[in-house]
Amino acid sequence: MTALVGWLALVCLAVVAPASTLLVWTDTRAPVTFGGKAAAVWRSVGQTLRLGGEVGPPLRIVLSLLLALVALLYVSTLVGIITTALTDRLTELQRGHSTVVEHGHTVVLGWSEQAPTVVAEVVAAHAQRRAGAVAVLAERDITEMDAELRAGLAAGSRRTRLLCRGGRPADPVALARVAPATAGAVVVLPPDGPDSGAQVVKALLALRAALDEDDGADGGAVRVVAAVRGHHHRAAAALAAGPDATVLDVDDIAARLLVQCVHQPGLSLVLEDLLDFAGAELHTLHEPGLAGRRFGSLRAGCAEACAVGIVRAGGALVLNPPPETELGPGDGLVVVAEDGRARALGGAVPVVDATVITAGPRPRTLHPGRVVMLGWNRRAARVVELLVRGGVPGSTVDVIAAEAPGGGVPVLFHRADPLTEAALRQVDGRYDHVVVLGPDRAPDLDEPDDRTLVTLLHLRAHEARTGRALPLVAELADARNRPIAPVGPGADVVVSGRLVGLLMAQISQNGHLAAAFEELFGAGGASVRLRPSGDFVLSGAETTFATVVAAAGRYGACAIGYRSAAGVRLNPPKRAVRCWGDGDEVVVVEAEPAAPQPR
Numbered sequence: 158m159t160a161l162v163g164w165l166a167l168v169c170l171a172v173v174a175p176a177s178t179l180l181v182w183t184d185t186r187a188p189v190t191f192g193g194k195a196a197a198v199w200r201s202v203g204q205t206l207r208l209g210g211e212v213g214p215p216l217r218i219v220l221s222l223l224l225a226l227v228a229l230l231y232v233s234t235l236v237g238i239i240t241t242a243l244t245d246r247l248t249e250l251q252r253g254h255s256t257v258v259e260h261g262h263t264v265v266l267g268w269s270e271q272a273p274t275v276v277a278e279v280v281a282a283h284a285q286r287r288a289g290a291v292a293v294l295a296e297r298d299i300t301e302m303d304a305e306l307r308a309g310l311a312a313g314s315r316r317t318r319l320l321c322r323g324g325r326p327a328d329p330v331a332l333a334r335v336a337p338a339t340a341g342a343v344v345v346l347p348p349d350g351p352d353s354g355a356q357v358v359k360a361l362l363a364l365r366a367a368l369d370e371d372d373g374a375d376g377g378a379v380r381v382v383a384a385v386r387g388h389h390h391r392a393a394a395a396l397a398a399g400p401d402a403t404v405l406d407v408d409d410i411a412a413r414l415l416v417q418c419v420h421q422p423g424l425s426l427v428l429e430d431l432l433d434f435a436g437a438e439l440h441t442l443h444e445p446g447l448a449g450r451r452f453g454s455l456r457a458g459c460a461e462a463c464a465v466g467i468v469r470a471g472g473a474l475v476l477n478p479p480p481e482t483e484l485g486p487g488d489g490l491v492v493v494a495e496d497g498r499a500r501a502l503g504g505a506v507p508v509v510d511a512t513v514i515t516a517g518p519r520p521r522t523l524h525p526g527r528v529v530m531l532g533w534n535r536r537a538a539r540v541v542e543l544l545v546r547g548g549v550p551g552s553t554v555d556v557i558a559a560e561a562p563g564g565g566v567p568v569l570f571h572r573a574d575p576l577t578e579a580a581l582r583q584v585d586g587r588y589d590h591v592v593v594l595g596p597d598r599a600p601d602l603d604e605p606d607d608r609t610l611v612t613l614l615h616l617r618a619h620e621a622r623t624g625r626a627l628p629l630v631a632e633l634a635d636a637r638n639r640p641i642a643p644v645g646p647g648a649d650v651v652v653s654g655r656l657v658g659l660l661m662a663q664i665s666q667n668g669h670l671a672a673a674f675e676e677l678f679g680a681g682g683a684s685v686r687l688r689p690s691g692d693f694v695l696s697g698a699e700t701t702f703a704t705v706v707a708a709a710g711r712y713g714a715c716a717i718g719y720r721s722a723a724g725v726r727l728n729p730p731k732r733a734v735r736c737w738g739d740g741d742e743v744v745v746v747e748a749e750p751a752a753p754q755p756r
Contacts, residue, residue, distance in 0.1 A: 257320050257336045259290045263665060264335045266326035266360055267346035268295035268302070270598055270634055271384070271407075273309040274658030275344055275665075280310055280317045281434040282666045289317040292335040299323045326360040329367065337364055337379065338371035342665040345383035345398075347407065349598050354390030357383060361397035380668040382661050386535070403664050403671045410660065410678050411632075411653035412539035416547065419528070419590050419630050421687045422649040423720055425656065427744050428685060430718075430725050431493070432659035437718070437728040439663070439670050440497045441468050443489040447501065453480025455490060456710055460504035462494035463706065463717040463728050465746045466673065466683075474672040476683035477715050477746050491673060493717045493728050507703030507731035514708040518692040525551030527587055530568075531575040531612055532594035533558040536653075540592070541568055557583060575612050581619050584627065591616070593631040598654075606638045617643045677746070684749050687720060690741040697738065703731040705743055714747035 263279045265272065276291055283289030293302060299321040306319060324331025326345065337343050345360050347353040361383055368379055381402035385394050388406050395404045418424050430436060442462070447455070456464040466476035470487030484490070490501045528544055530537065533556065541554050545567060555569045556562060557580050562570065573580035575593075584591060593616070595609035613631055620627055629648040633639060636652045644650060660678060664671045676682040693708035693716070694700055702719070709716035718727035720742045727744065 255322070256334050257290070257292045257322070259292065259320075259336060260339045261341040262290035262292055262336075262339075264337050264340045264343040265291065265293045265346065266295070266332075266335075266343065266364070267348050267357070268293075268297055269346040269348055269384075270654040271346055271658030271661060273306055274636075274655050275346070275662045276306050276319070277309045277311070278434055278659055278662035279344075279666065280319070282662070283317040284311075290320060291317060292320040292322065292340075294322045294324055294326055294331060294335045296325055297323065327356065327363045329363055332363050332367055337367050340379055342380040342382065342668070344661055344665050345381070346661075347384050347386050354385050354387060354394070357385050358390065358393050358397050361394055361402075365397060365399055380665060382665045382671075384657065384661060403668075403675070405657070405661065405664075407654075407657045408536045409539060410657055412536045412543060413678065413680075414653055414656055415536075415540055415592070415630065415632055415651055416543040417684070418649045418651050419544065419592060420547075422628070422630065422647060423742070424685070424687055425649055425651045427687065427718075427720060427725050427727075428656055429659065430727055431685065432656065432663055434662070434666075437463075437493050437495050439465075439667065439673060440492055440494050440499065441489045441669055442492055442494075442497070442499065442501045443487075444501055447484045447488060447490060448486045450484050451480065452478050452482045452484070453710060455484075455501060456480070456715060457509070457703075457707055458506050459490075459492065459501050460507055460731055462492035462499040462501065463715065464490055464492050464501070465715045465717060466491035468669065468673075472669070472672075474670075474676075476673060476676055477713075477748060480710060491670070495728065505732070507701060507706075509707045510698075510700045510704045511707075513694045513698035513700045513704060514711065515691065515693060515695060518712060519689065525549045525553075526589040527553050527555065528590045528592060529555045529557065529584055529588045530592045530594060531557050531580070531584075532596070532608070533560060533562055534594050534597045537594055538562060540594075555588070576608065576615065578615065581615050584616070584619065585623075586625060589628060591627045591629045593629065595632060595634060598634055605634045609633060610638060610642060614643045617645070620645065681749055683746050685717075686714075686745055686747055687742040688714070688745050689739075690719065690737040690743050691739065693743060694737050697736065699734055699736045701732055701734050702729045705737070706731065709743060709745055714745035716743050716745050718744040720744060 263283075265275055272293070272295070276293065279291050283291070293306065295302060302321045303319065306321070310319070320335075322331070322334045324334065326332060343364060345357055345364070347357050364381065378401065381398050382405070383394055383398050383402060384405045384407045385391050386408050388409060391404055391406050395402070398404055414425065414428065431438060440462070452464065452467060466474060467478055467482060467484060468474045468489045468491055470485065474491065475482070476491065492499060492501065526548060530541070537556070541556075544554050545552065553569065554567070555571065557571045557573050557575055559572070559574050561572060562568065571580070571583060573583070575581070593609055593612050595605050598605045609631060616627060616629065626645050626647055629644060631642065631644065631648065631650050633642065633650055633652050634654055636655045639650050639652060642650050660674055664674055677684055690696070690705070693705050693712065702716070705719070706716045718725065718729060722740060725744070
């Protein structure tokens with residue numbers, strides 16, 4: 158270092174001294190004498206190199222050089238300190254080790270297939286605010302996280318800041334960087350891998366400790382939503398999260414959604430529309446004048462929204478209550494509407510044409526069915542259980558997979574790779590439903606949908622050879638693969654990870670509706686279903702959606718929209734008239750029917 162400084166000084170002198178001499182000797186105003194010109198050269202060199210440039214006695218020159226060196230040392234040291242501090246700060250930011258200074262933000266802990274969906278939906282929910290923030294903490298490179306998350310954000314999401322931090326969610330030091338105690342909501346995601354449940358439980362313990370330590374610091378409660386893979390970890394996660402938290406079993410929810418779509422093709426798009434923050438979703442309306450009103454009259458007279466339930470003043474929630482149920486003081490109305498500013502009272506009462514309402518739902522004859530499942534993953538056993546338990550007695554499930562399912566699952570197993578033609582030749586007219594499952598997402602498996610897409614391609618070729626459209630339901634892990642999935646018009650593609658992510662985002666932003674979502678996607682209770690429009694109004698009738706709402710209410714359901722060849726429409730205008738054809742379906746919230754019996 159010393160030699161480098163010396164050589165640098167010599168190089169500077171070799172350039173500055175000759176240039177200064179040339180400037181002085183060519184200046185007409187320079188002194189005439191040689192001593193005067195030498196002094197002028199010294200001043201020029203000193204001013205250029207910040208060495209003082211004083212002339213006179215040797216002591217004066219030495220002191221000026223000393224002061225110049227002290228000033229140079231001070232400036233150099235100051236610049237070095239500032240440069241080092243800035244470098245350390247930039248390095249800290251690049252590593253994601255800086256602390257988030259926010260209030261009311263949403264914290265996402267961990268990384269899974271739901272992360273991009275959760276972040277995108279939370280950002281969409283924050284779009285109505287003047288400013289918002291989402292902080293993500295995960296054991297990943299923050300540059301890669303930021304790029305992947307921003308790729309899924311809508312164009313108008315600049316108001317919400319996205320803050321990525323690196324570290325283990327269960328590490329208290331790393332957890333403090335995202336300031337969970339001042340957050341409005343915390344979402345804990347299950348990582349990929351066999352020990353994901355234990356990692357979620359540990360992260361919840363760390364989060365609980367952080368919240369208890371800063372209890373009362375901001376005066377507000379933090380909503381906690383966590384997800385685990387498998388019911389055996391849910392009880393421990395619920396204990397770790399606390400009584401006010403919501404813990405979801407994503408495998409059970411995904412299996413239920415898949416089975417619902419087997420029985421009701423097209424339901425996945427309806428649920429996506431209901432759960433995302435674009436368009437209509439669930440809200441709670443509290444208005445003066447609701448007390449003393451009956452649910453049936455409110456459902457029929459609500460012009461701007463579709464009523465589906467009641468939330469009591471104490472927090473209890475009832476979906477699709479009997480029409481005579483009366484609202485008390487402080488009770489609210491649960492509705493499907495575009496935003497929370499919709500009104501339950503006021504406005505023109507929709508016109509109902511009672512002449513086109515049917516005498517009741519069409520009778521259906523149910524027969525035992527056969528389902529063939531191509532592929533196997535950790536959710537498959539639960540899917541089989543739900544198919545067998547919810548089907549007509551005598552229904553069967555066949556499995557074609559490379560490896561035999563364990564645990565005594567009641568299926569007829571065929572050992573074969575679903576990608577081969579020999580396996581697909583077994584899929585014939587005997588089966589009423591075909592379910593395609595992909596492999597589990599794993600840290601070393603970047604594209605779990607590859608095998609599923611290839612299987613779907615072979616099934617399309619099988620349909621072309623046989624001339625028979627397969628009643629197909631396929632599960633994908635990545636929503637970006639849905640547009641390229643080779644399926645026919647009657648097939649349903651379920652992106653279960655996206656649906657679960659949408660559900661978690663909704664609960665995190667609408668904590669008071671957590672009970673409603675748990676009932677809609679849990680066992681028993683009310684659920685979202687598709688019913689033929691002919692169950693409520695005469696086929697070919699031209700009438701308003703208000704008439705459909707009244708007819709559905711008469712037969713024990715809350716109509717919230719419809720599905721036609723043009724797509725899904727939730728909370729359509731009540732006064733709009735349309736022709737209800739045989740292919741139209743009404744989206745309703747109704748009690749889950751009892752296990753069907755053969756006739």
